[in-house]
Amino acid sequence: MVFHGLAQRQEAVLGLCRQRRLGEAVRALLSCNPSSVPPLIYSSVLQLCTDLMAEKEGRSVHELISISAAKNDPYLATKLVIFYEEAFNTFVLMKRDGWKANQFAYSSVLKACAEMESAVNGHQIHAQISKSRFSENPFVETALVDFHAKWGRIEHARRLFDETKNKDLTSWNSMISGYVFRRLDHPAIHLFKSFLRHGHHPDHFTFASVAKACSRLRDASMVNQIHAILAKTGFQHHILAVGSVIDAYAKCKNTQTARLLYDSLPEKDLISSTALISSGEDPVELFAMINRAGLGADNVLLSASISACADLLSLSSGRQIHAFIFKKLPRNDTAVGNSLIDMYAKSGEIEEARRVFEEMPVRNVISWTSMITASGRHGKGEEALAMVKEMEREGCGANEVTFLAAMSACGHAGLVEEGRRLFQSMVVDHGLSPRSEHFACLVDLLARGGKLEEACEVVGKMGVACLGWSSLWGALLGGCGVHGEVGLGEMVAARLFHLEPGRWVNCVVLSNLYASARLWEDARRIREMIRETGRPRKSCGYSLLHSLRKRETAPLLGYTQHFN
Template structure:
């Protein structure tokens, strides 16, 4: 009977022994022939040896083959095999690689025993998928369980600290590293350089970098990228030059980092030099490099070069599209081009990421394109029902600027973990639409949530108080900013305070504040005083403000018109005529006011009468 059973099994399987099956599967996997290896699984309902599945799952990990990897897991579960430590760890790695962190944790949580590799796989999975807090908690749990980390454990948990800009926790982990055998490990040292540089501690990052006995491209990239993030463009470019002098070959990430540091008109020459080196070294076809070049050209003021580079690409990719559309959105005069490029992306049926959608929401906010903004909101919800805080902030800003304050409020409520930008955006929306008291109440709620406001938060608050006549409350906010939060006022804060006093008719207090300023008053400050002087008929102070404005901005017509209006209101027609004549002599003409309305698919501009 046993002999008959063995013959039957051999007939059904086609391959006679587990060894032969394993050999065949390994051969197929080594050749990257995943589909054929899976066909063997399909034709063998039961494979009693777990090692037969291992090379197939490894190939799924290497090629990020989500559907196939899930099939392998299901096939094992169906066979009734008990998963061992090694295979469970592979499953954690697989699910982490495809971004299904919940499935990865489910496997990890059910493991009866865990090795340092298992713990590291889970920590790395959390860190790589943006769950930095979970990565830190898992690392702590590993330490409590008595398992000591290896170089990859420390590298992964330092990556989590870096993404959270959590320097203090990073220093504690650095203390653990000092006591371990991995202090001089190249992978760990590079991660430490990255942590300190991204957290703004460039001196510490430079010290760690200089004490490294060995350096690779990753360690150089960490320092170059750190200088770039901190806005130290010259140091970033200088470190890049040192890397080349040291004989180290840059990679695509090196170019991405050094190009991200380039911005402003003076950087255009550097961008062109780097572009030449990229072509010389053969990196021109890399998506990340092309996208970085487009971004750098646009930031350096050469949007035309950025567009030419984009047009020259044989195949458009997500990175280059994102780079160009983001720069179009930030450069005010290119917002209509952003709309055109967005249309091209839709026609190409290209997958859109959150950066593109945020950029387009910025365009919709500044062009008052509420209808398109709502469509993007719907598309974002369809793509990812629980979007991140950056997307949520973009929704708040778009709805608030479009006058839909209730929708802005709902977008604010939908954000699970709000940051200072979330609160500030809604405060700004309330202020712009005359809800001064709501803006103040929201600020107080923000303080109750132990979130520290920044200088922009106070600027939006002062604006809200200024436009709703809340002079006393505005002054309280200003003094709180300076005394409680130790934020030094910028010229914009002073401008809001001067406007606040001026709108309330407290012209002497406004002028006194201007005299006490530690920085030079701007045109907006003197313009607020001049405008208020026209309303309240204060000719002497109006003349003082006008003289300053004529010096600061002699070509701005509204300053002459305002002073002429003050003279006319006082009955001094000769002086009013002199102002009009001075405008004519200097060739200054007042631009006509205009408004725009959108009717169907066309936008119309309506000019006001002179």
């Protein structure tokens, strides 16, 4: 059967699904550009896979969804969960009936456990495999690596990977993507280098994982190397691989190369366009270009566009995209609403952020956390605390990021006791484990509130665990600077000089601490040390004013000239 045109192919897929001709429907779907297929088409095929218990076809559809613009659609995510739950339940029923599983069944059910995020079921399946004759089967070993890398113990996954005798491309991809999934980006890159040294050739999934690791590390030189390998291996026009590299260039602030790579694509799609939109160029101009190309705009692209406006503090651009959303999107999207809250808050429009928040029909924990962060950033600590209580009344449980935002809001507003109670509530009432950022925030809260002795007690109780946490020591030094505690400040600064020898802001804080105590010789000594070690001169600060007519800057710090 031959189809001409995207619309005809998509209609053919729906027609084949209605006739329950799954094989032909999947083949027709494979002939479409994944980024151009709407969620409805994927949903119809997935439903048929679930009805027919067609595991192989369902996984093929999942792979297409994972590289498409529809991968973040919540309705599709639910369909995928249902599909994998059915697969797992079928496996259990067949085992009860005395059926002997083979390597493909074990591989599939482990995939189902990973997708359902079911660690308990996955470990039970692993126990069954270890007693079977398939414990050293390559398919099963790879599935075990993938499961443990995502929902088990990463060191267990690595041990299984190292013990695999005949590693194929899928095995390497599973381990690399597992590291990236756990945000262990350095091990992912080291493993990728080992992969190349063994003479293997990457595919688009490999490039996507490694590029994501490089983008988080802001490793521009490594991104250049990935780009070179991508071109040499013939993936320079593959949508997923190139989109990942564009995103990595954008995160590393290499706007020019990101744009050149995007322009070199023979066929643009929403994935590569969304990656480009965060590169630092004018988001409204890029957004208009994407629309003119007829690519449309999905929720992911809109969220990325608004976030780009927020990063550039471009309120006017953000409002233009907001107007487009208001006109074109009939249903409100939570992710887009969250991006709008963040954009308005960063631009100083706290009331606009509040209005967007209150108009959202569905609010998740990110929505509440964004609004709490916005309130704290604008010095509204009491309002932030009230929102924490309100979100709990509405049944939306706070997470670690929410508590961090609320504690930070208390710190900015001088609400020491309230911030301390939040920290205790997070640990005792909610059972959440505090991270280094929470301890640093608590120390900052106490130190700036004049409770330096208590802040030191918090540091002392942690012992050697906090010796390498520069943010915590920096918070304590800041408190010493506020309250003129020279002796303690000197000890804390010594620790920071050891942890961050090239971070001159610590020297400046210590110098200012000496100056505030009228210890002029000590202050001069620190300043001389900064000059002698060749610290680059700090560029002059300036204020940026947004005007309806023009854009002007006002020089600060020792400049006497004025502007109109």
